Structures are given as C-alpha cells and as structure tokens.
Amino acid sequence: MQSTSPRFRENAGEALRDASLQRALRNIPTGFIKKRQKAADRMPEFEDLRDAARDLKNRTLANLDFYLEEFESKVVANGGTVHWCSNAEQAREAILCICRLVGAETVTKGKSMIGEEIGINDFLEENGMTPVETDLGEYIIQLRKEPPSHIIAPAIHVNKEQVAEAFFEAHQDLDADRNLDQPTALLAEARGKLRERFLAADVGITGANFLIAETGSSVIVTNEGNGDLTQILPRIHIAIASIEKVVPTLDDASTLLRVLTRSATGQEASVYTTFSTGPRRAEDPDGPEQFHVVLLDNGRSEMMGTEFQEMLRCIRCGACLNHCPVYGAVGGHAYGWVYPGPMGAVLTPSLIGVDEAGHLPNASTFCGRCEEVCPVRIPLPKLMRHWRELEFRKGNPAIRFRYGLKAWALLARMPWLYRRIMGLAMHTLAGWARGTGVLQKAPLAGGWTAHRDMPAPEGATFQNQWRAHVARNRDSGT
Amino acid sequence: MDTRDRILGHIRKGLGRSGPVSSDEAAALRAGLANPKPNLVPARSQVDRFDQIELFVAMAEEAAATVDRVGRLEDVPKAVSSYLASQNLPSDIVMAPDESLDTIPWDDRGMLSIRRGVPEPSDEVGLSATFSAIAETGSLMVTSGPHHPSSLNLLPDTHVVVVREDQIVGAQEDGWVRLRKSVEENGGLPRTVLFITGPSRSADIEQTLLMGAHGPRRLHIVLVESRDSDGGA
Amino acid sequence: MTKAADQESPTVALFVTCLVDLFRPTVGFAAVKLLEDAGCRVEVPAAQTCCGQPAFNSGDRKSARGIAKSVIKKFESFDYVVAPSGSCGGMIIKHYPELFEGDEKWEARAEALAARTHELTSFLIDVMGRRAVDTRLSATCTYHDSCSSLRELGVKEQPRTLLNSVFGLELKELEQTEVCCGFGGTFCVKYPEISNAMVSKKASHAEATGAEMLLAGDLGCLFNIAGKLLRNGSKMDVRHVAEVLAGMTDTPPIGRPPRRGDIPVEGGAKKASSAPTAIPAGHAARDA
Numbered sequence: 001m002q003s004t005s006p007r008f009r010e011n012a013g014e015a016l017r018d019a020s021l022q023r024a025l026r027n028i029p030t031g032f033i034k035k036r037q038k039a040a041d042r043m044p045e046f047e048d049l050r051d052a053a054r055d056l057k058n059r060t061l062a063n064l065d066f067y068l069e070e071f072e073s074k075v076v077a078n079g080g081t082v083h084w085c086s087n088a089e090q091a092r093e094a095i096l097c098i099c100r101l102v103g104a105e106t107v108t109k110g111k112s113m114i115g116e117e118i119g120i121n122d123f124l125e126e127n128g129m130t131p132v133e134t135d136l137g138e139y140i141i142q143l144r145k146e147p148p149s150h151i152i153a154p155a156i157h158v159n160k161e162q163v164a165e166a167f168f169e170a171h172q173d174l175d176a177d178r179n180l181d182q183p184t185a186l187l188a189e190a191r192g193k194l195r196e197r198f199l200a201a202d203v204g205i206t207g208a209n210f211l212i213a214e215t216g217s218s219v220i221v222t223n224e225g226n227g228d229l230t231q232i233l234p235r236i237h238i239a240i241a242s243i244e245k246v247v248p249t250l251d252d253a254s255t256l257l258r259v260l261t262r263s264a265t266g267q268e269a270s271v272y273t274t275f276s277t278g279p280r281r282a283e284d285p286d287g288p289e290q291f292h293v294v295l296l297d298n299g300r301s302e303m304m305g306t307e308f309q310e311m312l313r314c315i316r317c318g319a320c321l322n323h324c325p326v327y328g329a330v331g332g333h334a335y336g337w338v339y340p341g342p343m344g345a346v347l348t349p350s351l352i353g354v355d356e357a358g359h360l361p362n363a364s365t366f367c368g369r370c371e372e373v374c375p376v377r378i379p380l381p382k383l384m385r386h387w388r389e390l391e392f393r394k395g396n397p398a399i400r401f402r403y404g405l406k407a408w409a410l411l412a413r414m415p416w417l418y419r420r421i422m423g424l425a426m427h428t429l430a431g432w433a434r435g436t437g438v439l440q441k442a443p444l445a446g447g448w449t450a451h452r453d454m455p456a457p458e459g460a461t462f463q464n465q466w467r468a469h470v471a472r473n474r475d476s477g478t
Numbered sequence: 479m480d481t482r483d484r485i486l487g488h489i490r491k492g493l494g495r496s497g498p499v500s501s502d503e504a505a506a507l508r509a510g511l512a513n514p515k516p517n518l519v520p521a522r523s524q525v526d527r528f529d530q531i532e533l534f535v536a537m538a539e540e541a542a543a544t545v546d547r548v549g550r551l552e553d554v555p556k557a558v559s560s561y562l563a564s565q566n567l568p569s570d571i572v573m574a575p576d577e578s579l580d581t582i583p584w585d586d587r588g589m590l591s592i593r594r595g596v597p598e599p600s601d602e603v604g605l606s607a608t609f610s611a612i613a614e615t616g617s618l619m620v621t622s623g624p625h626h627p628s629s630l631n632l633l634p635d636t637h638v639v640v641v642r643e644d645q646i647v648g649a650q651e652d653g654w655v656r657l658r659k660s661v662e663e664n665g666g667l668p669r670t671v672l673f674i675t676g677p678s679r680s681a682d683i684e685q686t687l688l689m690g691a692h693g694p695r696r697l698h699i700v701l702v703e704s705r706d707s708d709g710g711a
Numbered sequence: 712m713t714k715a716a717d718q719e720s721p722t723v724a725l726f727v728t729c730l731v732d733l734f735r736p737t738v739g740f741a742a743v744k745l746l747e748d749a750g751c752r753v754e755v756p757a758a759q760t761c762c763g764q765p766a767f768n769s770g771d772r773k774s775a776r777g778i779a780k781s782v783i784k785k786f787e788s789f790d791y792v793v794a795p796s797g798s799c800g801g802m803i804i805k806h807y808p809e810l811f812e813g814d815e816k817w818e819a820r821a822e823a824l825a826a827r828t829h830e831l832t833s834f835l836i837d838v839m840g841r842r843a844v845d846t847r848l849s850a851t852c853t854y855h856d857s858c859s860s861l862r863e864l865g866v867k868e869q870p871r872t873l874l875n876s877v878f879g880l881e882l883k884e885l886e887q888t889e890v891c892c893g894f895g896g897t898f899c900v901k902y903p904e905i906s907n908a909m910v911s912k913k914a915s916h917a918e919a920t921g922a923e924m925l926l927a928g929d930l931g932c933l934f935n936i937a938g939k940l941l942r943n944g945s946k947m948d949v950r951h952v953a954e955v956l957a958g959m960t961d962t963p964p965i966g967r968p969p970r971r972g973d974i975p976v977e978g979g980a981k982k983a984s985s986a987p988t989a990i991p992a993g994h995a996a997r998d999a
Contacts (some may be wrong), residue, residue: 006494013904024684029887031685045520062727065489066499066507078667136691138680144646153682160683183683183861191692198692199599214511215667225632225678233629247509249514250657254650256486259522261630265681269615272693280669285596285627286577287669297485304492317858325891329908357488363902365895365909366768367858388770401769401897403531409766409774412729413781415758426733438941447903452910454679455734455966462727462736466755 001117001147003352005336008359015330021157028156030324035266036373043262054377055258056252056312064304066245067213068295070159070445078278080291088118090294094121095238097125097366098292104129104202104233110220110227111135112207113151113316114240116338117351120205131205132197134226136190143170151339152264152318157331160186194226204230204288208241209315210256211293214249217277221260221270228274237276237288242296244312250275256315259375263317287354293400299351307386311346313376320380321372326363335360338452342370342380349387358396361387404444423464426457516651522650523614527588530613534646535701537616541676542689543697550702557700558638559589562603565696572597574606576625579640596627597634602632604694609660610653611646615675618699619653622670631672637694639674644704663700721752724789726782726828728799729761730930731951735965738930741957742795742831748957749839756785762799767806768896780817783824791838793952796929797860800830805863830860831953832869832928835915839996843876846958851881854952855913855936857929858891868953870928877955883920887912889981894935906935914939916933917947924964926955937965 004011004362015021040046060067072082077433085091089355091114099107107129109115113266121131133142137155143166148154155163164180167189208218218239220227231237247253252276261267279288282301303309321327321341332340337357339347345360361384395402411418433439433456441449448454490497499507523533535545548557562569573579577596584592596697597604606626610619618639631637646651650673661667678693689695723746729736739755746753763778782803788791794800804825811817813923835841854874860866874882893899893909900906913936917925925947927933937949948964963969 009902009904012902016904016908022572027685037987043520043522045518048518049520056517060633062493063499063503063507065486065493065495066504068486068489070511075950084480084485086481086484134692136680140682153685155682156685158683175663183686183688186683187680187688187691191690194692202703207975214514217667217671223678224680224691225896226691228628228632228672229692230538232632243489248511250654251514251516251651255517257650267675268541269617269673269675271541271675271678273617273675275671277667277669277671281666283624284622284669285624286629287622295485295874297488301485301488301492304489305494306492309492325893325909326891326902326905329905329912335506335674361753363898364892365858365891365898367891367895368862369858369889369891372862385768385770387774388768389803392770401901405766405769405771405897406762409763409771409778411762412763412778415760417761419758420546420731423644424734435968437963438938438966445900448938450903451907451942452935452942453966455934455937455941457735458962458969459733460736462732462739463757463759464757465736466739467757 001116001338003083003337003356005348005352005357005360007079008336008363010300011334011336012363015334020159020162021141021331024157025328026160028328030320031034032265032318036263036322037266037321039262039266039268043258046259046262049255050375051379052255053315053375054313055111055418056247056255057376060247061244061304061309061312064243064246065143067248068243071211071246072218072411073194073294074213075278075291076216078216078291080216080278080293082295085294085296087298090295091118091240091294091298092120092123094294095240096123098236098238098290099129099203102202106197106201107131107203107205108197108201108230109133109138110204110206110222110230111138111154111428112240114207114242115205117298118240118296120240131193132201134194134198134230135222136187136224136226139190139194140166141166147333147338149340150193150318150321159376198229198233201230201234203236203238204234205238205240206231208239208245209260210248211241211254211297212250212253212275213246215275215277217250217275220251220274220276221257223265223271225272228272231274231276232287233244235288236292237279238288238292238294239276239293240296242298243300260315260317261374263319263375303350308346308383310378311350311383313341313378314343314347315376316343317375319373319375323369323373325365325367329381342384342424343378346378346380346383346387350400354387354391358387358391361385419461423461427459428457428462430457514654518575519649519651520614523612530646530648531643534613534616537613538676538699539616540680541616541656542679543676543699545699545701547701547703551582552586554640554700555584555586555590558605561638561698568602570601570616571603571605571638572601572630572634573604575627576607578607579605582640591634597630599633601634603636603638604630605638605640606630607640608645610656611641612648612650612653612673613646614649617650617673617675620672620674621657622672623668624670628670628672631674632693635690635694636696636698637677638700640700640702642702642704653664658705720750720752723753723791723793724786725753725755725782726759726762726786726792726799726803727755728794728930729794730934733957734934735930735951736796737959737962738951738953741951741953742793742796742958744957744959745831745835745844746793747951748844749752749835749841751791751839754789759785760803762797764802764806765896767802767810772810772979774838776810779810779821779868783807783817783820787820787824790827792824793831793834794828795831795951797830798868798929798931800828801859802861803828830864830866830928832873832956833864836865836869836872837910842872844873844956846956847878847957848960849879850924851883851922852887852924852926852955853883853885853920855885855892855917855925855927855932856878856888856934857927861889866928870926874926874952880955882893883922885920886916892935894931896931899935908934910939914943914945918945922947924950926950926952928952933965941966975984
C-alpha cells in the first residue's frame with residue numbers, strides 16, 4: 001500500500017473538516033471504550049492476564065526463530081506449505097503463483113492487515129482476478145475504493161447512507177428502487193451478494209491472529225463467520241501472516257484470546273474462533289484441498305534486538321486506537337498507511353521508514369492511555385519517544401524548533417541567566433496583555449493563539465517574589 | 479542465501495545469536511511444546527460440574543444463543559421440531575453424519591425430514607453434535623471430520639447443536655486437554671477446530687449490532703442432561 | 712501509609728515548575744501554604760528552572776539528562792520534593808530513572824530522588840495523611856485529570872478528597888475526564904489543528920457540567936483549557952487546584968484581567984490581604 005504518511009498534517013486537517021467522519025468518530029467512546037471497560041471489570045484476573053499475555057509473547061520472541069521453524073515443520077507434517085517472504089513483493093508473487101496454479105478467477109478474502117500491507121487486492125486485480133473482501137466492513141470500503149481506517153472496524157468512518165450509496169452503485173443488477181435505509185437491509189443485501197461470491201471462489205485468503213508452533217495451525221477470530229466461509233469453501237486456503245504471529249501452544253493462544261476479544265470489542269469471546277491445520281483430511285467431506293501459509297517479514301526481523309522488539313508483542317486488538325485522543329480526532333486515514341493510532345505510530349516507521357512516517361510518533365501528547373489499555377503492555381509512548389530520539393540524533397526536527405529547544409535546554413542549566421531573561425520576558429508579556437489577562441498573539445506561539453488565547457503571566461516570577469519575600473522576612477524577623 | 483535463512487538470520491542476529499538455539503535449549507523448548515501447560519486460567523470456570531453447566535448456559539444465552547434443556551436423548555427430536563415450529567422454520571434438516579447423533583430416535587415422531595451430509599446453499603437448518611463445550615464463554619467446540627462437515631456450522635441460517643452435559647468443560651484449556659487425548663486415541667488433529675459463541679453478527683455499519691452476518695442468524699443448543707456423569711444429575 | 716508520620720516536620724523542597732514560576736506564581740505560594748499547613752518546612756531551592764521534559768519528549772535525551780542531573784543535585788538532600796504538577800512530578804518520578812538506566816553513577820541517585828518526589832495533592836494525602844483543608848469557597852467546580860497525574864502517578868482521588876473538604880464547594884464530574892486536553896507540551900504548537908480539536912471537546916465537556924470553575928493540577932492543561940474557554944467567550948473560571956485548596960482565590964482566574972494594582976512586581980511579594988487568601992502569615996517565622 002502506498003503511504004500518505006508524510007502528509008499527516010494535511011490529512012489530519014482534512015479529517016477534522018470532514019463532518020461525517022467526525023460524526024462517526026464520536027461513537028467510539030460509547031462503543032468500544034465502554035464495552036472494553038465493562039468486559040475488563042467483569043474479569044477479576046484481567047490485569048494478571050495482561051501480564052501473562054505480555055510474558056508469553058516475550059518468551060516467544062526470545063526464541064522466535066525456533067518457534068517459526070517448529071511451526072513450519074508442523075504445517076508441512078499436516079500437508080500444508082509455508083512460503084517465507086522478506087517483503088511485500090515476494091508475498092504478492094507467492095500468492096499470485098498459488099492462485100495461478102488453480103486458474104483462480106474469484107478470490108475471497110477475510111480481513112487481513114497483512115493483505116493491506118502488501119496491497120494484495122490491487123495486485124490480484126491487475127493480474128486479471130477478482131478479489132472480494134468478505135468482512136462486511138472491508139467489503140464496504142473495497143466498494144468505496146479506500147483503505148481501512150481502523151484495524152478492527154475498517155469502515156468505522158462510513159455512515160449508513162454512504163454504505164447504501166456504495167451498494168446502489170455496485171449492485172446494479174438489483175432493483176434500483178429498493179429501500180436501503182436501514183442497516184438490516186444493507187446487511188441482508190451484502191450477505192446475499194457475498195454468498196454468491198463464497199460459493200464461486202477458487203481461492204480463499206485469510207489473515208491469522210495467531211500461528212501455533214505446537215500444531216502448525218493458523219487461527220482467525222471473526223464475528224461474522226466470513227473468515228470461515230472464506231477458508232472452507234474454495235479449493236485453496238492461503239493464510240497470510242507476519243512472523244511475530246507465532247505462539248508456542250494452543251494454551252498460549254487461549255490466554256491471548258482472552259485479552260484480545262475483551263480489548264478489541266469488549267466481548268467475552270468472538271463468535272467464531274477457528275484453528276485451521278493443514279488441508280482437508282482424506283476422509284473429510286469438505287474443506288480446502290491445499291493449505292498455504294504466506295509468512296511475511298517486511299522489516300519485522302530487523303526490529304528484533306532493538307527497542308522496537310516490544311512492538312512485536314502487538315496482537316492487533318485496536319484498543320490503543322480506540323483510546324487515543326489523536327485517533328479520535330482525525331480517524332485512521334490521516335495516518336496514511338495500514339496501521340493507524342499509537343500502534344501505527346510505532347510500527348509504521350519500522351516498516352516503511354521513518355523518513356516516510358516521521359510525523360506519526362510525533363503526533364502524540366503522550367497522554368498514556370494507549371499503554372494503559374494495551375493487552376500486552378507495550379510501552380507505546382516510550383517507543384514513540386524513542387523514534388523522536390532517533391530522529392533528533394539524525395537532526396530531523398525543524399531547525400527553528402530544534403534551536404528553540406536547544407536554547408531552552410541550555411538556559412535551563414544556567415539558572416541565573418534563566419532567571420534574568422525569563423523574568424524580563426514575563427514582565428514584557430504581562431505588559432503586552434495590557435491588563436486583559438490574555439495575549440491574543442505571542443511570538444513563536446502562532447499554533448497556540450490561532451485557536452485559543454494565551455493567558456498572560458502574572459508579572460514577577462515566583463522565584464523572584466519568593467526571594468524578595470524571604471529577604472523581607474529575614475530583615476523584619478528576629 | 480534463501481529468504482527463509484535470511485529472515486531467520488536477522489532474527490538470530492537481533493537475539494544476539496549466530497545460529498539456531500543450542501540442541502539442549504531446543505530440546506527443552508520442544509519438550510515445552512510436547513507437554514503444553516495452561517497459563518493463568520480464570521477462576522470463573524474452575525467450579526464444580528453443576529456450576530459449569532449453569533455457567534455454560536448463562537454465557538451461551540448472553541452470546542444470544544438459545545438453550546433448551548432436555549432430560550434424555552429421546553427428547554431431542556421433539557425439542558428440535560418444536561423449536562423449528564416456534565421460529566416458523568421448515569422441518570427439513572441437514573444433519574451431520576455423526577454417530578453420536580444416530581442414537582437419537584429421529585424417526586419416532588416423523589415430524590422432521592432429515593438428510594445426512596454436507597449442506598447445500600439452499601439448506602435452511604443444520605443440525606450437528608459438538609466435540610466439547612466451554613463453560614467460561616458459553617462456546618461450542620466443534621471439530622471437522624467425516625462426522626462433521628465444516629460448512630454445516632456456517633452455511634445454514636439456523637444451526638441446532640446437540641450438547642450432552644458431560645461434554646461441558648470449564649475453560650478452553652480444558653478443551654485442549656480433551657482434544658489432545660482424542661488426537662492420541664484417534665490419530666491426527668482435525669483440519670478445523672472451531673469455537674462458536676452465539677450466532678453470527680456484525681457491527682460494521684455505524685457500530686450497530688446486527689445478527690446473522692454471514693453465518694447463522696440463530697444458534698440453538700439442545701442441552702441433554704447426563705445422568706450418569708459425575709455430579710451431572 | 713503515612714510515611715511521614717514518624718517525622719514531625721519534614722523538610723520539603725518545592726519544585727515550583729517553570730510554568731508556575733513564570734506564569735502563575737500564585738500556585739507556588741498556594742503550594743507553600745498547603746505544605747506548611749500540613750506541618751512541613753518548605754524550602755524553595757534557588758536556581759531551579761525546568762525538569763527537562765520538553766527536551767526529553769522531543770528526543771533530545773542528552774539535554775534532558777543534563778537538566779536532570781542539575782535537578783538531582785539541587786534537590787536530593789531534602790526529605791521530600793513536591794511539585795504542583797503531575798507532569799513535572801512524573802518526569803522526575805518516572806522518567807529520571809529511565810534516563811539514567813544503566814548509568815552506574817546516576818541511576819541510583821535518580822531513583823532515590825524519584826522515591827522522595829510527589830505531586831502536591833498526593834503528597835498531602837498519601838504522605839502527610841491529610842484528609843481535609845480548612846478553607847471555604849462557595850462554587851461549583853469540575854476537575855480535569857491531567858494525563859500524567861492520572862496515568863503516570865495514579866493521582867485521581869487525592870485532589871477530589873481535598874476538594875470535597877472545602878466548605879461550600881460542590882464538585883461536578885466532567886464527562887471523559889480521563890481524556891487528554893490536547894496540550895501535550897510542544898504537541899499543541901506542532902499539531903495545532905489536532906490539539907484544537909481535542910481542547911474544543913474538553914472545553915465543551917467542561918461547559919456541559921454547568922460548573923462555574925474548572926480546576927486541575929497541571930498548569931499546562933489549565934492554560935490550554937482556559938485559553939480555549941476564553942477564546943470561546945465562556946464565563947467559566949479556570950484555576951489550579953492548589954489555589955482553591957489554599958484559599959488563595961483573590962488572584963484573578965487564569966487569563967482573567969488582573970484587578971488594578973494587583974500585578975505583583977519584582978521585590979514586592981503578593982500583598983497580604985484578609986484570610987483565608989494570600990500568603991500565610993506564619994511564613995516569616997519559619998523562614999527567618
């Protein structure tokens with residue numbers, strides 16, 4: 001997927017002026033946040049489960065190479081194939097190759113962020129196939145020709161009128177006067193249309209929430225059941241997954257599932273949690289004849305051994321997005337690539353380069369809500385700050401900003417000079433306020449005063465007043 | 479160097495190793511995979527059998543499944559036909575070719591028309607047994623195989639599942655214990671192990687929860703009392 | 712839990728914070744009063760400037776370390792360090808140790824200072840065992856939790872407990888009080904549009920409470936929210952929580968015009984006026 005991350009500021013501005021997006025974003029606090037809180041409150045062991053989840057992911061990463069090899073050997077033992085891919089291009093080619101093998105025309109897809117990362121839909125289309133997203137949200141945005149704006153709820157930015165519009169446009173074989181006012185009507189239409197696609201598909205591509213080293217299984221979690229139909233009905237099932245998705249055992253997956261569903265949607269369990277191992281067995285009445293795992297690195301192995309290794313614990317629940325006030329203000333598209341919100345702000349620079357995605361770790365107030373809710377306790381603000389440090393070392397923040405910062409840091413270590421200069425500055429600012437208590441404009445603070453007044457200083461600094469006060473007491477004291 | 483080696487090489491470099499884990503370490507890690515241990519299992523489901531059954535029912539209903547409790551296997555056909563009637567559903571059923579369902583006297587009343595096998599797109603009602611059931615979440619743990627086509631869980635609009643009380647376990651981890659035992663006895667993992675928690679749904683349009691997205695709109699569980707199970711009566 | 716119970720009158724160094732020092736000295740005097748009322752001996756180490764957070768959060772670790780070292784040197788000899796800010800408190804408590812991780816010479820010193828450093832309201836409650844203040848204010852107030860107080864330091868109940876003891880004060884909770892106001896240090900000038908969207912939400916939630924006054928424990932948030940409310944023409948007053956707890960509400964609310972003759976000037980401390988506002992009279996004795 002082509003990134004627009006360098007335009008983050010402009011993207012954000014557009015998002016802030018998009019009234020229907022803003023309406024959609026207002027639902028997040030009452031939807032996801034409250035549901036998660038309720039689910040967490042109901043599980044007395046929730047915090048301990050988060051620790052357990054963090055620890056088991058750390059244990060896995062500490063021997064990631066071993067578990068990947070074990071996983072592969074189990075996939076092969078069960079009759080499947082693993083395709084190791086360094087980058088998006090290799091992954092696309094691997095998938096195309098498999099599709100061509102069976103002369104695929106229709107390729108159904110379950111929701112997969114790796115699919116977005118490698119831009120598989122466009123690629124298959126360019127190669128004469130018809131990729132069909134089957135998750136309702138993904139289907140909607142595929143029709144609208146736009147990327148997902150949320151990793152769990154890809155169409156969270158779309159309202160039902162826009163869905164209806166997309167359906168009228170795409171399903172022209174249906175009665176043009178049909179009523180699509182209600183979400184139920186929209187769902188029924190999508191269900192009918194996608195049923196045809198499921199039955200016609202030659203290849204089904206799903207993502208994977210986890211890969212299990214113990215068994216060689218890939219695991220998907222859905223509420224709609226689209227992922228299951230995607231992988232059961234066609235002749236070939238391709239699971240696309242990044243390397244950090246592997247966990248040692250089925251029991252480990254159970255632990256992660258408990259924190260995943262609660263953090264993502266506040267559910268006790270998702271409706272369908274599917275562990276798929278190999279192709280159908282000889283005596284099975286249905287299921288795919290082939291099982292392929294496309295295992296994507298795409299920059300992740302380079303994160304190992306760095307501060308960013310912690311990011312590889314991420315299980316893509318989306319809680320950090322839901323709780324992020326910046327995400328809540330601008331939505332997912334502004335971030336300009338596959339992964340928005342705090343997890344994207346840390347991950348994206350690793351995957352597409354910090355030159356491209358440098359804005360993302362900067363666009364945070366470090367409010368810490370993301371870390372507070374992360375089910376695997378990734379220190380997201382710390383990692384965003386780490387990107388800023390790497391950038392600073394490279395000399396990247398804007399010159400004016402950089403010198404301002406340096407000057408302040410220098411002054412902060414020269415208290416006497418600081419006191420004189422700042423004392424004077426405060427008097428000046430207080431004077432500029434002309435007794436109104438505020439400044440409508442202030443030097444270097446255009447960003448502030450464009451939107452709000454700047455409270456003026458009281459006048460003399462505390463330290464100067466305090467010194468005078470102490471001196472006076474000394475004089476008058478005993 | 480091929481891609482696989484390159485990726486593994488990067489990982490090892492990051493981990494400060496020049497090659498794979500030592501053979502001793504590998505043996506220890508492999509032993510961990512061969513004898514998996516549960517992590518923290520929430521106390522909720524670690525209760526006695528009676529409470530596990532109640533928990534299963536409560537959680538399944540919370541997930542919008544319907545549960546009908548019957549005393550004996552003989553009662554199942556009647557329970558199924560009255561459920562279908564109550565929902566104005568046809569009495570034509572596609573049923574999993576599962577031996578465990580064969581002990582049920584389906585023909586007694588002649589009210590249901592049953593076909594065993596893989597569902598067709600036109601089938602409206604599917605009926606199956608289950609491998610196990612999870613009390614903690616009210617989930618059904620179904621496995622694919624000759625006895626149970628995977629598509630039966632998803633294609634028909636209504637899914638009726640016959641569950642015996644003695645199939646209910648506490649947590650998913652307890653389900654894994656049963657599965658591993660069965661794999662040991664019968665050889666090989668099933669292609670699919672599916673946990674079903676309530677009927678299909680979507681909240682993708684304006685976060686409005688709608689039932690019956692791609693999978694069944696209705697999930698109906700007929701829970702059969704297990705008189706001879708320990709404490710189940 | 713009251714660690715200071717065995718210590719009659721601990722010496723507390725006030726880390727006044729740069730924003731309070733430069734923009735809102737009243738908060739500093741309020742903090743001094745609250746600490747003294749709680750039985751502490753307060754000192755204001757001279758030559759204090761900034762905690763180093765702007766550098767730290769901008770990725771300038773080297774400068775942040777330099778500033779941190781000078782703060783550690785100046786403050787480590789006191790029984791306690793108290794800041795009327797969760798943000799600067801959080802910097803010292805959470806991030807100084809992180810800054811010197813693995814540094815043989817400085818890590819232990821950073822940790823020792825962190826262990827003795829507290830945000831003002833949490834110090835009064837958790838360390839000094841105060842449950843109430845002796846002051847009154849007839850007003851409906853709402854309280855905004857600053858992110859660093861709430862999430863870095865776990866300060867949530869402490870300011871509320873103290874505010875509920877203020878005679879005549881009614882506390883109304885803010886919807887989404889735990890959500891960031893959009894200040895974020897340099898964030899508000901680097902991403903002004905996003906910051907504005909965030910503070911606009913905060914301001915409208917604040918107004919929706921119907922409270923007359925918004926309080927918080929961090930001047931950064933307060934200036935941000937006050938600036939928005941003022942620009943919106945809101946009537947809502949904004950103050951640091953310490954001002955209310957210390958009964959020092961004679962000073963105009965943040966961003967409101969000073970009364971004639973009220974601008975404090977160098978060399979002349981705030982004029983003492985009738986109790987319960989202004990500087991505690993007991994000051995002189997202890998400072999002498």
